[in-house]
Amino acid sequence: MSPDDEFxxxxxxxxxxxxxxxxxxxxxxxxxxxxxxxxxHIEEALAMLGQEWNDxxxxxxxxxxxxxxxxxxxxxxxxxxRRLFHEHSKQRLSVQALETLAVVxxxxxxxxxxxxxxxxxxxxxxxxxxxxxxxxKVVGRKAVIGRPFLYATTREFLDRFGLKDxxxxxxxxxxxxxxxxxxxxxxxxxxxxxxxxxxxxxxxPETPPAEPPEKVH
Amino acid sequence: MSPDDEFxxxxxxxxxxxxxxxxxxxxxxxxxxxxxxxxxHIEEALAMLGQEWNDxxxxxxxxxxxxxxxxxxxxxxxxxxRRLFHEHSKQRLSVQALETLAVVxxxxxxxxxxxxxxxxxxxxxxxxxxxxxxxxKVVGRKAVIGRPFLYATTREFLDRFGLKDxxxxxxxxxxxxxxxxxxxxxxxxxxxxxxxxxxxxxxxPETPPAEPPEKVH
Amino acid sequence: xxxxxxxxxxxxxxxxxxxxxxSILPExxxxxxxxxxxLDLLIHLIKKNEVDIYDIPIVLITKQYLEYLDLMxxxxxxxxxxxxxxAATLIHIKSRTLVPRLETESGDDEDDEDPRDLLMRRxxxxxxxxxxxxxxxxxxxxxxxxxxRPDGRVEEIAGEPFERELEVDLFxxxxxxxxxxxRARERPPVRLPEEVVPIETRIEELRERLATVEACGFEELFxxxxxxxxxxxxxxxxxxxxxxxMIRVFQQGTxxxxxxxxxxxxxxxxxxxxxxxxxxxxxxxTSGEDEDKG
Numbered sequence: 043m044s045p046d047d048e049f050x051x052x053x054x055x056x057x058x059x060x061x062x063x064x065x066x067x068x069x070x071x072x073x074x075x076x077x078x079x080x081x082x083h084i085e086e087a088l089a090m091l092g093q094e095w096n097d098x099x100x101x102x103x104x105x106x107x108x109x110x111x112x113x114x115x116x117x118x119x120x121x122x123x124r125r126l127f128h129e130h131s132k133q134r135l136s137v138q139a140l141e142t143l144a145v146v147x148x149x150x151x152x153x154x155x156x157x158x159x160x161x162x163x164x165x166x167x168x169x170x171x172x173x174x175x176x177x178x179k180v181v182g183r184k185a186v187i188g189r190p191f192l193y194a195t196t197r198e199f200l201d202r203f204g205l206k207d208x209x210x211x212x213x214x215x216x217x218x219x220x221x222x223x224x225x226x227x228x229x230x231x232x233x234x235x236x237x238x239x240x241x242x243x244x245x246x247p248e249t250p251p252a253e254p255p256e257k258v259h
Numbered sequence: 260m261s262p263d264d265e266f267x268x269x270x271x272x273x274x275x276x277x278x279x280x281x282x283x284x285x286x287x288x289x290x291x292x293x294x295x296x297x298x299x300h301i302e303e304a305l306a307m308l309g310q311e312w313n314d315x316x317x318x319x320x321x322x323x324x325x326x327x328x329x330x331x332x333x334x335x336x337x338x339x340x341r342r343l344f345h346e347h348s349k350q351r352l353s354v355q356a357l358e359t360l361a362v363v364x365x366x367x368x369x370x371x372x373x374x375x376x377x378x379x380x381x382x383x384x385x386x387x388x389x390x391x392x393x394x395x396k397v398v399g400r401k402a403v404i405g406r407p408f409l410y411a412t413t414r415e416f417l418d419r420f421g422l423k424d425x426x427x428x429x430x431x432x433x434x435x436x437x438x439x440x441x442x443x444x445x446x447x448x449x450x451x452x453x454x455x456x457x458x459x460x461x462x463x464p465e466t467p468p469a470e471p472p473e474k475v476h
Numbered sequence: 477x478x479x480x481x482x483x484x485x486x487x488x489x490x491x492x493x494x495x496x497x498x499s500i501l502p503e504x505x506x507x508x509x510x511x512x513x514x515l516d517l518l519i520h521l522i523k524k525n526e527v528d529i530y531d532i533p534i535v536l537i538t539k540q541y542l543e544y545l546d547l548m549x550x551x552x553x554x555x556x557x558x559x560x561x562x563a564a565t566l567i568h569i570k571s572r573t574l575v576p577r578l579e580t581e582s583g584d585d586e587d588d589e590d591p592r593d594l595l596m597r598r599x600x601x602x603x604x605x606x607x608x609x610x611x612x613x614x615x616x617x618x619x620x621x622x623x624x625r626p627d628g629r630v631e632e633i634a635g636e637p638f639e640r641e642l643e644v645d646l647f648x649x650x651x652x653x654x655x656x657x658x659r660a661r662e663r664p665p666v667r668l669p670e671e672v673v674p675i676e677t678r679i680e681e682l683r684e685r686l687a688t689v690e691a692c693g694f695e696e697l698f699x700x701x702x703x704x705x706x707x708x709x710x711x712x713x714x715x716x717x718x719x720x721x722m723i724r725v726f727q728q729g730t731x732x733x734x735x736x737x738x739x740x741x742x743x744x745x746x747x748x749x750x751x752x753x754x755x756x757x758x759x760x761x762t763s764g765e766d767e768d769k770g
Contacts, residue, residue: 055339058318058332062340062623075343101275115275122272123279126292127634134641144653160660185700187673203646204399220371220408221387281630337621361608380513380558396645413643420612421619429611431604
């Protein structure tokens with residue numbers, strides 16, 4: 043093996059180590075990992091690698107930071123990276139949204155204050171997102187004081203989850219059985235027996251609104 | 260600015276996005292993040308970038324996986340990287356899990372009873388494990404008696420097995436000689452091409468609901 | 477191939493970390509309890525006897541299959557139901573192969589088929605998926621040798637906390653609902669403070685309702701409220717509406733039911749208390765003015 047080839051291999055190994063490491067990789071760590079390789083070879087390979095990265099156009103750079111080496115995006119591209127993550131968080135259905143969707147699905151038609159009471163937190167913003175995504179819609183107003191909106195799931199929701207109708211929504215026992223899991227005893231009760239509730243003001247007064255309705259005075 | 264320079268910038272931006280993204284970056288995400296850039300430019304820049312990375316020596320490579328692009332270390336350097344980080348976080352899958360996963364992958368969407376029929380054993384426990392590990396997801400219920408759940412593989416599955424998409428699933432004919440038996444043509448046809456249901460806000464009419472037509476054998 | 481390897485593969489639980497993927501062509505000696513299911517056992521018997529899967533010697537295979545089940549029983553091993561079902565299938569196939577067909581039956585298409593065909597197809601398919609699993613495992617091995625930029629650096633790069641996107645399915649939906657329910661159960665049963673609906677809001681609601689009907693009973697105004705606070709709010713709203721000359725109240729007889737009518741507000745009607753234009757109106761000034769007796 044010619045010395046050049048050898049350095050080629052060494053550079054490749056060092057590069058992969060720097061890339062895969064969560065923290066900047068120090069010379070010391072490299073020497074220890076590449077046990078048997080003369081430290082001056084490693085230093086030389088590192089210098090060559092630094093030069094190559096320096097000459098390389100593109101979006102990444104090799105930097106020396108905190109006594110070690112790390113591959114990072116070029117600072118002038120940070121705005122784009124920020125946009126990527128912004129786009130990501132816009133797209134993502136957060137745990138919050140999923141929980142809210144689940145409550146709407148299993149308790150529909152249901153009002154914002156009722157959802158907030160079950161979840162223990164205010165959910166109005168998340169509900170808006172779900173309505174925007176056409177997974178949830180307003181189906182009327184509940185005939186209680188404040189006349190809060192009643193929410194239910196949409197046709198789109200059924201399609202997304204591969205359900206024919208709301209009666210298809212699985213009960214926890216169904217899924218536990220299909221997947222060979224234990225059903226937590228506490229969770230077998232309290233499911234809606236008749237999942238399909240027509241749009242109809244619920245005369246049941248037992249759940250008082252827990253949160254101011256949309257209307258503000 | 261010359262067209263070349265423009266692509267240079269675009270390539271640099273795309274490269275930084277691919278590096279920064281926690282998951283493989285899809286063309287769709289790139290188009291959204293680079294709002295205003297013609298998609299065909301992005302595709303062209305991507306192709307150029309792929310070529311450049313391919314030609315580049317060193318420890319890293321650009322791969323196409325799970326519908327997107329990702330920068331990873333070269334597999335032949337695995338031992339070195341492992342030496343530095345010791346553990347590999349991924350838990351191995353058992354033979355049963357792998358075989359069940361294979362049935363789901365090639366037959367999706369498929370029900371539990373159908374999987375049991377093919378494998379000759381009840382597989383609900385294994386299925387539960389696969390669902391919990393997010394390699395398999397529940398995509399709906401089949402319109403037959405008992406309304407069994409329908410299963411399909413996830414993006415995580417593609418990622419774990421380094422597959423670009425479902426069409427990238429290994430073809431079983433390749434294995435026929437190893438088996439020492441011919442595989443009847445009827446058994447090797449009918450791979451699903453893309454049954455992935457990403458959860459995204461914009462309703463995607465091209466993504467079919469999970470309900471399949473009745474399968475005939 | 478080492479026996480230990482075979483044992484690990486055959487016994488492997490779903491997450492057994494030491495279990496590694498076995499070749500689908502094991503040459504291991506017959507080991508009781510090694511087979512995950514009847515199809516695995518049949519494949520083993522076919523290979524052991526070096527017979528053609530397309531022309532299974534059903535008598536021989538059935539005999540050996542049943543012997544295996546007997547052995548399992550002798551060793552007090554649990555014989556899973558699937559093994560018994562397959563035994564019945566094999567016996568059925570054997571009987572159909574041995575019994576010469578009657579003339580009358582030969583017209584039936586189904587009877588022209590070799591009874592072993594269905595079994596053969598199942599075995600081939602089973603093998604196909606075992607092969608697929610092995611191919612997948614190879615891909616997995618290559619993939620697991622590729623290291624991505626560590627997740628730990630994402631927040632540093634993103635400059636914000638990062639939450640990985642969920643691939644939402646029915647399972648995660650149900651899981652989310654379970655999480656909500658169990659949290660709700662653990663929460664101390666504290667009621668969030670009851671909402672205070674302003675009188676103005678209640679007036680607006682009552683006015684909307686009266687606009688749709690000519691008149692309604694006094695009690696009907698309270699039909700949609702239950703709590704004491706809401707009752708009081710509604711009562712105060714009615715009083716205020718009378719003062720503002722928005723409604724008229726009639727009573728039939730001294731103890732008869734009250735009826736409420738919406739009315740056009742006269743121009744000289746008092747203004748609401750919080751009306752910015754209002755200067756002179758006070759509750760005392762107009763009280764009782766509109767209460768006509770019927």
